[in-house]
Amino acid sequence: MKSRYDVVVIGGGHAGTEAAAASARLGCETLLLTPDLARLGQMSCNPAIGGVAKGVVAREVDALGGAMGRATDSARIHFRMLNRSKGPAVWGPRAQCDRGLYPRGVRQVLDELGKLDLFQELVTDLRIGGEGDFEVVTRGDLRFSAQAVVVTTGTFLRGKIHVGGGGGISGGRAGEAPSVELAEALEEAGLEAARFKTGTPPRIDGRTVDFQKVKVQEGHGEDFRFSLYTREAIPEQRSCWVTWTGEGLRTVVKENLERSALYGGEISGRGPRYCPSIEDKIVRFPDSPRHQVFLEPEGLETQELYVNGLSTSLPADVQLDFLRTIPGLEEVVMTKVGYAIEYDYFPPHQLSRSLEVKQIPGLFFAGQINGTTGYEEAAGQGVMAGANAALRAQGRDPFVLDRDQAYIGVLIDDLVTKGVDEPYRLFTSRAEFRLLLRQDNAGRRLGPVAKEVGLLTDQQEEALQNRLNQEDGIRVWFSETALAPAAVNPLLEEAEAGPIKEPVRARELLKRPGVHASALAKAGEAPFCTEELEDALTAVEVEVKYAGYVTRESDRASRLREQAGFILPPGLPFMEFITLSYEAREKLDRIQPGTLAQAGRIPGVSPADLQNLMMEVRRWRGKVGAEEESAEEE
Amino acid sequence: MAEPDTIAAVGTPPGPSALAVVRLSGVDAFSIVSLLCPGLPENPEPRKAYLTRARDPSSGEGLDRVLVTFFPRPDSYTGEDMAEVSSHGGWLSPNLVLEGCLRAGARRAVEGEFTRRAYLNGKMDLLQVEAVLDLIEGRSRALHETAVHQLERGLSERIGGLREGIVSLEALLVHHLDFPEEDDPPIPLERIRGKASELAEAMDVLLRTAPEGELLRDGALTVLAGRPNSGKSSLFNALIGEERAIVTEIPGTTRDALEATVSLGGYPFRLVDTAGLRETDERVERIGVEVARRYLSGADLILFCVEDNRTLTREEEDFLAGVRETPVLVARTKADLTPDGLEGSKASDGEVRVSVVTGEGLDDLRRSVADVVFSGLVSLGGEVPVLTRRRHTEGIDQAKRELEGFQNALDQGLPAEVAATHLRPAETALEELLGVIPREEILDRLFSEFCIGK
Structure with a gap:
């Protein structure tokens, strides 16, 4: 244990462990502080990971190099693919986990990482010197300095537990003490807190x-595995x-x-x-x-x-x-x-899309402290906050996922743009591009981006490459292999898809309703392991069966990206834009959106406000430009 | 910075008139008018007319006796502080008042700027903006009624309702997709299908108004056709109520086409008088014949003139057979010349006997013309909002195509989330109609259609 770290993570739940691991994978000297090391990645409520949309997030966390997928695989004692009767685009993998094995799995992943220290102590104070100058103080007055800090304190901030009437008992989880001093320290730093409640059954x-x-x-x-x-x-x-x-x-x-x-x-x-x-x-x-x-x-x-x-x-x-x-x-x-349980959260409009507190550069929040619920939502934010804390310490640009890239992107954009008025959970309906954000393609969507940022270990990079090669091999096999009638007619009959007389390419057969990729691969004795590559086969199936729809969806996504390109320069004097409604000015000033598209997603900002905003920005640019010119002339 | 400036314009047409109005909008509207009219009280009451004297703010020279009314924001047309100065009409007074305002710090408004501000300040949606335009420009009672209805948000509400319908379809699907393990059984696909058909039907009802609705703005192109000297030009003049076409006894006098916009039975028509349809060798005359054919191909109605006292010639029968695609109304002209009146008339059922000399049948003709072209709207009797612009038709048509795509996908057994990719585009199409998603080209095109003062 040292006294100086690049990144200090406060909290060891699903957000904290992922944040610490991400920071360490990016090569930062990282310290994770938690009151109880035996409860790293503790499942405080339902002992299950995944579900509709949430299961996709668990796989996204994994694709970004996180611990959640592996820990779930090593701890799962019951698995269901929810929505199996519906289309593959909305399948939701969900695993019941052994409450003891899961934290052990998380701990194992963390222990494999160099550059990561774990230390058990309650944090009592956070001192903010200046940009990149933080001091984290624990009970017993241990002090750690850090360039960036990630706070992931879950339901512990001023937590209060209620079992029947009687005023409640202070606590962060059953049997554990709350963090009161840290909550006070954050409020003193000028952050606004609010209160949520959630519950758990007997x-x-x-x-x-x-x-x-x-x-x-x-x-x-x-056969199914969360981890790629x-x-x-x-x-x-x-x-x-x-x-x-x-x-x-x-x-x-x-x-x-x-x-x-x-x-x-x-x-x-x-x-x-x-x-x-x-x-x-x-x-x-x-x-x-x-x-x-x-x-x-x-x-x-x-x-x-x-x-x-x-x-x-x-x-x-x-x-x-x-x-x-x-x-x-x-x-x-x-x-x-x-x-x-009732607890404090910090309304997330105070964060930027990199999960950094806007008014305190270098300070990041992830998990329930941002008003979300769910292990997966917490883990997703944890990876992103940890990565961005590390990038901040390294002086690099933030890493942000867009809404058409990942549910994690939808989640964070919703949080910082719309805020929350009830504990936030992901649904497929929150995503504009449901067909693109699937559990079967999480690796292809996020693996390469994660690699580029540096979020993957060497072993993960290699596995990713192998995997993508295998997937390419599958695509080639389907386009090039003609299947003989004798091999596939039984399965075609079963699907009521009509038998064939001449050999037909697998890809063509896959277009028929009721015909599945894994069945074709088995019938054609394909040279890959259909069990281990089940999800890769699902991905091919979606791409072939719903080709037109998937293309339409990606076209729409890229069109929106173009529109989203109207940049709102930093430092816009929103409050002075009096052609906008007062409510809109206040909201814009609070949230400081980076693009017109983001501004448009803020509740209370009307279309007319957007139109005015566009004109105001043009006028503002013209004025700033003119001032700069005249300054140059002088 | 960032203060939108205060704009001013004369809101009434130029020329001699009893009154004219100069209006101002913007943060300085009150102070500018106070400079112009020093006799006003310091804090004038909103929406109260003050009789006072307008003076040039620099020279102090008296300009006119005016009536000033203030409309503080946000309860004004534009949503900004506004003032209206009523002066005497004529060439001079209103312009002197306007120039006084400009000297006191206002900027001359550009086309449509007041309404643009009203839209931008959320005082009206795009459909209402279009209605304002129709009110200013509309020449027929029917368009006027439609525009008033649209301004009262009739069409906006109908389209908003369609949009909500799409959203509720999404909500049904979400229940189906996002909550697979709940107490309630999944929503039957039939319910989703039923809801989709209802919406498609509602869109159809609107779309059916479009062909006639668009004619409400442009006027129905009505071509008067017939043999030379069959009374076309006389009828044209009688319908427009002025001697616009040259009427002579010599066949083939109307060399080119004449056009006039006129309200018949409350509906707008573009009447076109063409040269006679007889093939001719005379060069000038032939140009007229070609023009006639060109008009005929785009006509919404052909008003075919045949003298009342004779039967149709082969040539005329052939002509009518050749234009079967276009509605035709036969006017039996020169009814006053028919010996024995009705007894001697050769008119069949559905043909209207008219005489421009006695005025007989003209009212019937006006009514019949409106009935033939606008029968759909006439029968709706104002119960359904009317689509008066291409933009409306295209937007709803787009939404409907997406909705059909959704229905087809479900019918083909595609999974609900695949079918659902059609719903957001449908929603977007409707939102663009209302202007919820601002598209600058739409706005620019629209606001450029305005005259200055609105």
Whole structure:
């Protein structure tokens, strides 16, 4: 451990670990500080990575060289490809992970990196000297200086836990202390804070569940991997189960509603609409006869189950009461109570697209501190903030992903441009170019960019090259290989696609509905491993089957990029542009967009404002130009 | 810097008139008018007319007795501070007042600048801007009504509603795509299809108004055709109400085509009187015949003149057979010369007997002409907003094509997210119509159509 670092990362969750790893991969001397090294990459809520859109982000983090993909592969005990019945463009890989194996996987990735020190201590102060001059102070008064700092404190800033009414207990996660001093230090630096809440459901002892009364949900095979660069062995697989709440639970919740911290009026922060507590579900949807409850394994060596769908802030005795109304859980033993947590976040309009605090160059924020939820969203920001902190320390240009490049680009642009009014989660609908941002092409989209910036290790660069070569090989095979009727007619028949009489090229056959790339490759005895390259085959399938649509989408993206090219020069006096509405001027001044397109995405900036802005900028340029000229003449 | 300057212009046409209005818009509108009219109170009440004297701000020379009204922002036409100075009309007074304003610090407005500012300040959307233009220029009652409706946001609301429909389609899909594991069962594709068909139908209803709607602005090109001396020019004059064409007894007097814009039955028409259709060797006359053919090919209506007292010749029958694509209304001319009146008339059903001498049948003809060309709009009776410009038709047509692309993709069994690539472009097409997405070319073209004072 040294006293001087290029980059110091505060926090060791999904954002912090990725930020530290990214910075180290870029060659910066990096220190990660966390109050508890045993909980690096801890899954504090649902023990699952991925889902619709979120699964794509996990793969994007991996493609950028991050730890999340590998750690998930090494810890997953149940896997499903969500939306499998829909088109491949919206497939969402999701893995239930062993709560112990996941952090171990993360730790292993971090330990492989040189230039990265881990240290366990709570940060109490952040002193800002000048640009590139930070001092991070810990409990016990250890001091570390850094050129750039990444803050990833999750829900710990002034965290307050609510289990039923009674005012709540201070804490960052169940059983862990909050960071109060750091929150104060950041506010003193002039940053604006706000408050959100989120919640988590109770856990139960699996040995007390009557599995005859619940429905089993099996996983989807073992071939899939999140990571493109390192193929980890996956652990033994487990099942999940589904059951439903009914009238009994509704009665219990209704009778005890006033004992809920949410409905007792003790929680002021805003929670996510898409992840309501069971109290919310009962109150807001009184006509729904039942609600799904997923029982998810917490790990291989524990019988504990996560009760997904029952997030709550009701007191412990009520939680046990309502659990026992659910079919299969009549005799259940609760192992941990569910709780709601309120925490500080810093409204993200205070950041630039590189996740740097606008008013404090060198200071970066990532994860829940920016008002997001989700491990994947946190990890995505972590990579970008860590990379940009390193680039800042190296005096290089920031690394920014665009909306048509990655969900991470959509996420960060939404955060800094639109701000948040509820904890932010990604959906496919937030992306304008859903067909381009797929889980199967994350490597091709982001691998080369990551390599160019320097975010990949040597091993990753090599793996990327191999992989891209293999993918090219697949494309060539499909365009050049003619398949014989005998080989493919059975599968064509199965797809009701009509048999062939002469050999036909694989690519042509792939255009037919219901005919899949992996089936063709197997039937044609293709010289590549269809299991390991499943996603590469999916990518080819999408490109061939929906060729016109994919092209249209990319054309639209490039047209938008052109339009987005109207640059708003830094230092524009937005408040003086009185042809714009006052609201628009204020927002523009707050957010300082870099392009007209970004300005257009700010809520409250009307089209008329944009038009005026364009004219004002022209006028401003003319005036500044004239002043410079006359200055030169003098 | 960055203060938009204050603009001024005479808002009424030049020439002798009782009144004329000079209007100003911009931050200095009040102070400039106060310089011009020192007799005004320091803090005039909004929207109250003050009778006062205008003086040249430099020389103090009296210019006129004027009526001044202030409209403070944002409740003014442009959304900026505005002032209106009513002076006497004529060549001099309004211009002296305007020059006084310019000397006091205003800048002469360019074409359409007031309305442009109104648009930029969010006081109206693009469709409303176009409506203002139609109001200024419109010559028929029907266009006027349509424009008023459009100015009241009738069309804007209809198009805004279509846009919301597209957004709600997206929302249905999102539920389908983003929440695969929820309590509620997935939304049936049928519901999405049904919603899409509803929207397509609503777009069709609007699009069906377009052919006639566009004629509302330009006027329906109506060509008077017929043998030489069949009464075309007399009828032309009777319809436009002035002796525009030369009317003689000698066949073939009208050498070239004459054109006039006229309101018939409340609808706008561009009436064209052509040379007789008879093939001729006379050179000058032939030019006229060629002009006639050129007009005929673009006509929205042919008003075919045949004397009331005779049957159609072979030549005339052939002509009518040759223009079957274009609506034709046969006017039975010189009805006053038919012996025994109605008894002796050779007119068939649907043909209108007219006499420019007695005026008989002229009103019928005006009504019939409007019915033939604008039957669709007449039957709608103002219930549906009307598309009066190519831009509207193209925008909605574009949105509809995208919507059809979406429906086709679903019908072909393509996944919903693939089909959905059509929805954002559909939304964009509608947003451009409203001017939600500013496109400078549209604006430049539009605002250049304005006269100065609006």
